[in-house]
Amino acid sequence: MSKQGRPVNCEHVERCVIVVVLGVGSLLPWNFFIIASQYFHQRLAAAPNATCNATSNATCNATSGGGDYSYGLWMPLASNLPLLILSLFNTLWPSSWSGCDLPAARCKRRGLARDPLVVSSMASIIACFAVTAVLVNVAVSPRAFFIVTMATIVLINMCSGVLVGRLLGVVGLLFQQYLPWFMSGQGGSGLFAALVMLVSIVSEVDALVYFITPCIVTVITLLCYLRLLKLATSPRTHSHTRGDAVDSPLQDVAPQGPPGITEITALSSSSDAPEEGGDQKRDENLEKHCGWHVFNKIRCMALCVTAVFLVTLSVFPVITSRVRTVYKDNAAWDKVFTCVCCFIVFSAMDLLGRVLTNCVQWPSKESWWLPVAVASRGVFVPLLVMTFRLPAFLCRDWFFISIMATFSFSNGYLASLCVAYAPQLVRGKDREAAGLLMSLSIALGLSLGALVSFCIVKALGVD
Template identity: 30%
Template sequence: MDDETSLLLPPRKRSSIHLGPLPKDRYWLVYFIFYTLGIAALLPWNFFTNAKQYFVYKLRNTTIPQNGSAIQGTAATSGQTELQATFENYLAIAAMVPNVVFMFLNTAATKMIPLKVRMLLAGILMILMFTFTVVLVEVNTDSWQMEFFGITLGTVVIVNAASAILQGGIFGLSGMFPQKYTQAVMGGMGAGGTFAALAEIVSIAGGNDVVKSAFGYFIAAAVIIFIALIAYLTLPFLAYAHYHTETHKELLNAVHSLNADSTSVTVKQPKGSTVSTLILVFKKIWMLALSVFLVFFVTLSCFPGVNSNIASMQQGSSPFTGKYFVPVTCFLLFNVGDLIGRTLAGFGQWPSHNSPLLPLLCVLRAGFIPLFLHCNVQPRSHLPVVFDHDFYPILFMAIFAISNGYLGTVTMMYGPTKVNDEDVETAGAMMSFFLACGLGCGAGFSLLLVKIT
């Protein structure tokens, strides 16, 4: 089979452009590198949201004597300041808006700026921002809380802009590999959230100073991103990774060569601007793109802004219903369930990428919004508490988290399979852009939901 014929085959099924026999992913090294990259890609979101006790302390009412020990209550505790009640929503917006903007810019830049340059610059900027955050941890900000919060939001904007570029690059790169490597990225993102949630619980259990705990959070984030960048740089030296990336380059060269040949009539490759290329790719993946948007819109509408304000109906009757309730039933349960869903997607994908059931399931997740709002969200002044037992938010959260991980991963895995091989990086980045759009719109919507409870 010649090159021209091979380019007419269905996406991801071409085999005529080879660099020899397919090597093995020895010891699953490439898979675990993508897993590590997934952990690093979502670190800004995971570590800023799971450092809730730190921000509650930093934004406290300074007229009430407190020390830096772990706060015993939750976000639902009475006497909280306005900043304590709403900071998660503002953090989410500050994180997701630049995430969306730079996801789009990254998608447009896939044909203009080399992937390696984008990923390395983004990773280095993230490390610098986390280092700056560590410095702020050690500074006494009691006399300038608003300024501290503004600077923190600025830091969140920058670090999430860099994170968006890194995420888009990772999904674009994983699109050149079999589907399980996209699942590895998604699984790594879930594992990073679980790690951050466990770190918070261990900190509370040990009675650690929240300032010292936050110092450890943000230092760990910078170190993990550094390790991920080193792992990324080793990919070209691994035969399996080299095979897939070089085969992709060979395919692109073949396409360009054929397009330059005016006598070729068998290959119809789209010509034109970057915008026209993006439109053509979107036409092929629009249903999956909208599905992943819906999944993460619903998730960010509830988590963490609404979920972290659900208090136990027996608050204070035991350590679990007091200081551990939100860290365990919100952050840990969500991240563990999310990780389970992302892992299950690696064993089998259902429904199929062409099934109308897939977008339907994504739409049905919107039902979680009224379910959570009618749990014991505090403070509240409008809606009644319908689900008046702690079992309900725990059950809802488990299903909510697993469905988020599974449906989000499946749709992300399907995206690059719908396009020609030369467009897989663009498709992966575009899917990541719509994921970020869902996160950003959901984060904004969550601020409204908190106001109406």
């Protein structure tokens, strides 16, 4: 029990819930635009004086020029390239790579309860979704709608680039043991968006409801962010975490790990602190190059997580969303096939993989099996391209579902594992820097994957 008489387990549950919500909110904008591709395709093919009911599978009347705007082709580039640029800006924003100069550490040192960039990013995301919701029932030409939509996606993902990096850095510094829960929340955002879309398709509700939903979730995310920082700076939290190496960001001790590893890491962390009367110049030089120093320690995890998302974005959703059911005579199943077999299966299995890392963490961070497992995912690219390009190869729907399930599970598990391992490889005050670098690596993988998917679609000659 804490001094206030509140069970410590309740505080642990509260933090878990808050971190999960932060994970959901950080990737929800990206997921909502990916999963709503059917709505955008319909609007871009519609006549200028027509609007579509968001999510019905009925084809809107085509007009000249509507087919010139390929949402599925340009959306990954419009979303991931700004995300990469802003993630790079977000990583290089601190004046130095010393832990005390990073945003979360300043927050801790000064007792500041909010980061202006996080608050402004969430406010901008809410405004962008509000504009998208308003356009649902506004008659505009396909060209104008395409320009506004792409501009909105660019702006939202610029904000998401800042948001993901800052939240990942804050959680990594203040509550490092909850990083797997943050990754689970990111996986849950895709499942949440897919389920909202499925309900919209089945009930044929207006798209206005679909796009208002992320506005509400983003507001809740902002409140959870402020609550988390309040918990981090409260005296009650420090009173029962003073001896907790994981939850106390001011202590450079290692998180709990397997026997032997914890002791070695703790010894390494304690040796990082300069002794009184020691060589101050050497310590200053280390701090000057701390960014490169941190990257050297986590480079294997950074490269692995980049490779994971490169393979994933190479075929998802640009290729996988184009696969059609073999049971085309079943109108009801054909209507929901893409939403269920592509988006819901991917999101659910991706979430399962992320959650599993809270219980099982294999391979270990020192094992060579981890990069081997990451590299082996490359086989999914030709496999999924074949399911789209060669319909005879897809003899049953369950075959495509099985591939998607394995593909998405490995994405969630390996990505979450790499992100969870990275802060364990650095000193306590460098954990936020590690989180920012991992966020940059994720954005790099997404952007490279989007470029590869663009090339694949052009090579296949599809719109």
